[in-house]
Amino acid sequence: MTRSKINLAIVEDDKQIQSILINYFKRDEINFDAVNAYSSIEEVLTVVDNLDNFIFLLDINLQGMSGIDGIFHIKNKWSLCEIIMISVLGDSNSIFKSICAGASGYLDKDTPLGKIKEAVIALSEGGSPITPAIARKVFDYFQPSKNLTENLTKRERDVVQGLVEGLSYKLIASKLDISIDTVRKYIRSIYNKLHVNSKGELLAIYRQIP
């Protein structure tokens, strides 16, 4: 099956990094179609075009509205888009918040460009990056005793447990006797469930924002 080209939206307030990313992704015409760049959430929200099929590379620290807060508005406007957060510090709390808000993955800013591209492509194919720290938060979040709208399946729990233990996707796949892609899909499913469970809270929070 031929994968369709990826539409990318880069939200980065550092002009030079923005420029580097744009040039880098635009050069790959095979995988990427539109590559748009914005400097702030506010600028994004002024776009009238439909960005539903875009993947956003969203910096957490932006001038104006933060990237985390921007997730809600972006998803509200274009519910089908996907968002990958980029963070210099890799603060797991912020990352977890982003994921709960609707992000589908995150990357460190010092991730090589090639890895960034891989992650974007992997996301477009259904995968979601996750670290053990995030996995632990996910594990704590999805406790059986909690009255959640969506709870994890046993398999999903096993995947999270493996991640908490620091196993690589490969090792998890090997341990659970599934493929790496399946692992990625499970992670994606876990993220979606995070989105669903936290959606109500987020709506309540963001409705208060003028």
Added chain:
Amino acid sequence: MNKLAGFFIMAFFISHLNAQHLQHWGEKEGLSYRIVNYCLRTSDGFLWLATGKGLCRFDGYEFLPIGKSKKWDISNNLITQVLESEKGVLWVASDNGISIINLNSNEITDVFRHTAAENSLSDNYVLQIYQTPDRTIWVCTADGIFHKYLGNGRFRRYYNSTAKDRRFGNRPLMIAFQNHIWLKSQDRGVYKIEPVSGKIVQRYLTNPTSIDEGGFTIIPRYGLLCMTKEGVKVYHVRENKFKTLQIKNIKDIYKIVPDKKGDWWVAAYGRKRLFHYSNETIKDVSGYLSDYSQNTQINMISPGQGNDLWLCTNSGLYKFIVENPLFTSILRKDQFEKPLYVSSFRGFMQDSAGDIFMGGYGGLFKLNEKHQVKQLFDNIIYYSPNVLIDENKKYLWVVSEGFGMFKVDKKEGKIIKQPKDKDKYNYLIAGIRDTGTIFLLGGYDELVWYNSATNNYRDLHLKYNGIIFSRPFVKFIYKDKNKFIWICTHFGIFVLDPTHNIIARYYDAAPDGYRIPVNKVNHILEDKKGNIWVSTEGGGACKIDLKNHKITVINTEKGLADNTVASILEDSSGMIWVATYNGLSVIEPVNNQINNFYDEDGLSDNEFNSASCLYTSNGSLFFGGINGVNICKGYKVLQNKIESGNKIIISDIEMLGDNNEIEHIHNLQQLRKDLKLSYKYSYLEVSFFNTDFSHSERNIFYYKMEGLNDNWIPLEKKNSIRFASLSPGKYILHIRGKSSKNNLDAEEAVLRIEVQQIFYKTWWFALISIICIASIFAGLANSKVQQVNELAALRAKISSDLHDDVGSVLTRVAMQAEIIEEEVSTKHQEVMKSIVNSCRMAMSNMRDVIWSTDSHYRNVGNLFDKITEMVQQTMEYSPISYKLIFEPELYELEISQFQKQEIFFIIKEAFHNIVKHATGNLAELRVFKVKNEIIFIVYNNGPVEEKVSHTGMGTMNMIMRSKRINASLIFDTSEGFLIKLVVKLKRTYFSW
């Protein structure tokens, strides 16, 4: 030989005119001035005295001058009269106007004097303040005008419209009678005035002159009496005129005052003589007045609340106790024409014919049914007929002190002496007939059986429990209905069974059931219920319940008149009569109520003699004392004697205050409040009195101080109590008391006292100290926290700046280098890769540093997350598998930022070393807790490729870092590569 005097003495002489028990107070006793013009008992319980120099308050014990305040001073005023217009408000009439005194505070609240205003007093010399039943206050001034008080210091003056000078005469005095004001003066007679208009209705006695301020009196049955020089005039309502009332043998009457019983007390003859007028019998009691001064003049007569009578004179204050003759007394000293020593009575006996024989010191008397007394013989000196024992119709045995035992002819009084055995057995005090001719007699030194048939004496030795009582001093012997003999001695009571064996002894050290308060016993009585009542000398009366072996003591604490009991009788209604050395008590066994009677109640004297009593066949009780014989028909006669209780009032508090000066609190308002004392006070003395003034000297008191003692402590007759240096705390002082008349408690007085704690021991000081110390600590902590927060904020800023500035730059450089790397030739690709790697590494290191300085996440879980990410990155391209095992309960533990930082870099270095040097295929990090330590173990299962030197830079770094956090670091390469880091967990309140 004594001659028998055969004469009849008049029957009983009812005496109620002897105003005995006189008390006097003058300046020596504390009265502020000897001339007392007026006295008044007010609602606060005190007696207020109007003197020639100021006003005095009296509590039965002490005088307190009242009348000085900041604004006014009446201490030198001639006070003519006082009136309590309403509860707590005292009007004081003087030669300098009227003062109003608040009885609670003793403060003068107002003064009314003559001014130019028409609605003021017309003169400052106020003779009289009078309150009519409608509560209107009227005032008479010396200028001959009278006034009506309108309120607010205003007066309406009433002038004599019929006189040129508009006066009613010299020194007018008034009274209200039959809805009119009656006014009399020294020179213008009597006016009858309509009170509303002030119009003179009629004038009477136009030519009289009164005696000073003799004034008016209203006496029931007579009506209005007016004192004049021509005698007492009584107003005849029908005839509308005054007529002379004849009071025989008394002239120059100044005052007539009726008392509660309706008797009159009359001051006459220049006010120097006092008469008691009752049932047309007059007694001159003036003699008592001259005891203190030959020139005593009576200013006022005031009957008290009981049978006390108060006289205000110009030589002080007198109190008389007027007799209330409830008893009959005969054979008193004053009834004998010649002095005899016969009045102190001992033995009594009533024979079958109903004749009563009475033995007095030196004589023997016989009283027949008609109460005619015949003296059988006298002139026997040093002879006391202590016991009289009936022989038969003709003879009487007399047990005497001085003449032993002898027989007397009842009719003639002839003494038939019995010979004595060896001159012994002369001093006999007690005796009984045992059987037939056998008597048991006792005296100072002996206890002896006497056979009158053979005239033989046989000693009876008292021996009990191995003790011989050789000189028993026998006071009384009694044979009970069960024929047990009770021998009362100075060593207690010995009981003999009918076979004359001693079977019991009652004494002060005996076991329960046999223990009496003291050993000296004067008399016993067997009551109708079979109880034995014991008269002791100093221990009160005891009731021995023989069935239950229980002894009840009744003494002065319970209201008995005195603790030395002479004898006890039971009347027909079951009341127990206890004759003591100081009064007669009657006990109601049902409720233990006690009423006491004294000389003022008709007793010839308060002192009774041991075992001198008789209950006659017609229900009379005879008690012999040191002054004749007292007779009473029984308690029913005395039933109206029971009086209700009075109050105990605290009159003064004296204390040594902070400034070492004695302070007094006199006014009732302050005395009713709680007393707060500083911890510095040295002593506190509280004085009090019983509102029964009739016998202040007999009132007894008890106190209990809650907070100090739980029991009631008797004060006897002392009316004050002193406490020295009470410890800080709260106390409640209770004072109870009884008057001498009965054992009903007067209403208790209560005083709450708080002795304040020294300030540094008080709760508020402790609280303030704690708050201050806590504030200091909080301040310090806050300061520290602030410092910490500032430091954290600085770090956060540095982190943020690093992230924003340096991080961005590094990212740019790395990204650009990556792009260039793809575009340059292979030769330069390595260089560019190196640049990229350097940038990424710089960013990574920077991230690590920023993380390590971030103060927000101090829990171990955060450390684990970071270690996990680091290990993932470090081991990503290594063939060595890794395993990270963290104990779950460690995640929430807190460690210091510094510890977090150093531990992270040690583990990071350890994994870098594994990647560089280890040859095994598995790297493991295990973290767990043991007691108060967290243990980090990094292990690789393969031998180390090169010999790892512990002096290498990386290793040195690790060692240095471990020392910084006081952790121990162990290297072990014996089996693979192992590092053990042990970190102590400390509780820190201020961790930074």
